[in-house]
Amino acid sequence: MLWSLVKILLFVALVAAITMVAGYVIEAGGEVRISVGSIEFSLTPLAGLIAALLTLTVGWITFRLASLLLAVFRFFNGDETAISRYFDRNRERRGFEALADGLMALASGEGRVAMAKAAKAEKHLNRPDLTLLISAQAAEMSGETRKAQDYYKQLLADDRTRFVGVQGILKQKLAEGDTETALKLAQKAFALRPRHEKTMDVLFSLQSEKQDWKGARLTLSAKLKARALPKDVHTRRDAVLALAMAREKIEAGNIDAGKSAAIEANHLSPDLIPAAVLTAEMHMLQGGVRAANKVLKKAWIAQPHPALAAAWAEIAPNETPTERRARFQPLLKTKPDDPETKMLASELAIVDQDFPGARQAMGDLADTTPTTRSLTIMAAIERGEGAPDNVVRGWLTRALDASRGPQWVCASCNTIHKSWEPVCEYCAHFDTLNWQVPPKSNEAPQHSTDMLPLIVGTIEDQTDSQREVPPAEDEPVTPTKQTTDTPPPPASTPPSESSEDLDGIIGDIHTIPRQPGNGT
Incomplete structure (x- = not known):
């Protein structure tokens, strides 16, 4: 409102000033003469002012x-x-x-x-x-x-849009499945924008899929520097890449470089089971028994695994069953309540023909956590103690429908792998294989061909003769848990008529049963 008042006052002052000037000019005497050549104009002061304004x-x-x-x-x-x-x-x-x-x-x-x-x-x-x-x-x-x-x-022609162009073509090549060209484009995009997180992810995935472990490690380091990856995840993945490099170098015959890479992988991630096994094998090549024991024991404490037990056994391959059982005790004492420890202890006892000790080592594992392996071990114990064939068959019948226990399962696609690999063979995701019990729907069919020897024995044995066995003998007996007060059947119990058929079901009692898929 104050500004409006000021504008009004200024307008009034301007009008007053013009009025005063006009009055002064009108009252002033004289005339204004304008000469242009021989022409002369005489004007009053007011007319002269108007003429000047018109001229302007x-x-x-x-x-x-x-x-x-x-x-x-x-x-x-x-x-x-x-x-x-x-x-x-x-x-x-x-x-x-x-x-x-x-x-x-x-x-x-x-x-x-x-x-x-x-x-x-x-x-x-x-x-x-x-x-x-x-x-x-x-x-x-x-x-x-x-x-x-x-x-x-x-x-691509403009520096400002070149990265976007490379990204667009890269996406198309990935959709087409042209991973060779996609890898080159990802490397180009990474060179243009070294801190672009999505580009680093695509490049790392392609490098790991192509088994370019060295390049993948460089990309992984770049992700860590760009703070696009937690340090613990970087350490784990770097260990997996180092292990993959170790395998590659060993396969190429470069044992020294492979050993260094394996030791590095084990140092980065002591709980990485395949790295521990490979490191122990490398130590054993040079007689490093103590170093191999240390590596395997540390990994066993982190997660007991059949491959670790197999590597521990390879340290002294020519020992007797009793000696091996004694040598395994320091390893078994580290995780006594783990199911893998119980089954391993029972297997060692079976090889040593200590069937009561094998039963004691198993405890109630076959009832609380029934798996194909644990139930097969119980069948071997029953066979070793001289139990009737139908009791043994009962355990094996349960084993057919039981879970196969922990296996290498991809956390991304739930695919079961026979052995550990750095990259899933099906979904191509990196470091997704975990040692765990697979979902029930993803477990391999129990009535597959690899289970046939447990059911019918060796085919050659079957073709020798055909026996007629009374139905009561063939009917499997569902096994029940035995108390410690009930003594096991005497080992001297005479075998039944079908005992020869059971050789194909149980196999040699001196052979440690192994769970499928425990390789490294």
Whole structure:
């Protein structure tokens, strides 16, 4: 309100000043003479003032007309003028409107509309860095991959859009399954943007799939430097890559380099079972029994595994069953309550023909955690103690429908693998194999061909003769848990008529049963 009052006062003051000047000029005497050559004009002071104002007005209008004519001339000459800037602003406004419409169409899933709007925007804006990307994405949405690839290639010409162009072509090559070209494009994209997280993920995945372990380790280090990966995850994955490199070098005959890489992998991740096994094997090549024991024991404490037990057994392959059983005691005492420890102790006792000790080592594991392996061990114990054939068959019948226990299972696709690998063979994900019990639906069929010897014995044995066995003898007896007060059947119990058939079911009692899929 104060500003309005000030403006009113200024207007009144201006009117008063003009009035005073006009009054002064009217009251002033004399005349104003203007001479132009031989012509002379005599004017009153007021008329002279008006003439001066008219002269200034005409001069200003003439100047503006001359400026307009000059601007028109420069406009037609191609120079930048106010006229050209006006048309440019108008064209730019229409271009950005088309660009906005294209973005809206792209978000709505209208690929062809987005392409048309992008073309219109390019016509008005002449900004390929803005319009080509929309055109490429719209072409992809419309299924025109060839046209989209052409747009992405055009983006490669500009330094500002080169990375986007490489990313677009990379995505297309991945969709086509051309991993060779995709790997080269990912490396190019990584060189352009070394800290781009998605690019590093794609590059690492392709390198691990192609078994480029050295390149994958460099990419992994770059992710750590870019703070795109937690340090503990980096350490674990670096250990897996070092283990993969160790395997590769050993297969190539470079034992020394393979040993160094295996030791590095074990140092980075002592609980990585395959790394511990390979490191122990490398130590044993040079007689490092103590170092091998230390590595295996540390890994066993982290997670008991059949492969660790097998590697521990290989340290002294020529020992007697009793000696081996005694040598395993320090390992078994570290995790006495683990199911793997109980089954291993029972297997060692079976080999040593200590069947009561094997039963004691198993405890109630066959009832609390029934697996194919634990139930087969119980069948071997019953066979070794001289139990009737139908009792042994009862344990084996239960084993057919039981879980196979922990196996190498991919955490991404739940695929079961026979042995550990750094990359899943099915989904190509890196470091996703865990030693765990697979989901029930993903377990291998129990009635597969590898279980046939447990059911029917050796085929050759079956063709020798055909025996008729009374139904009561063939009917399996469902095993029940025996208390410690009930003595086991005497070992001298005479075998039944079908005892020869059981040789194919149980096999040699001196052979330690092994669970399928425990390889490293």
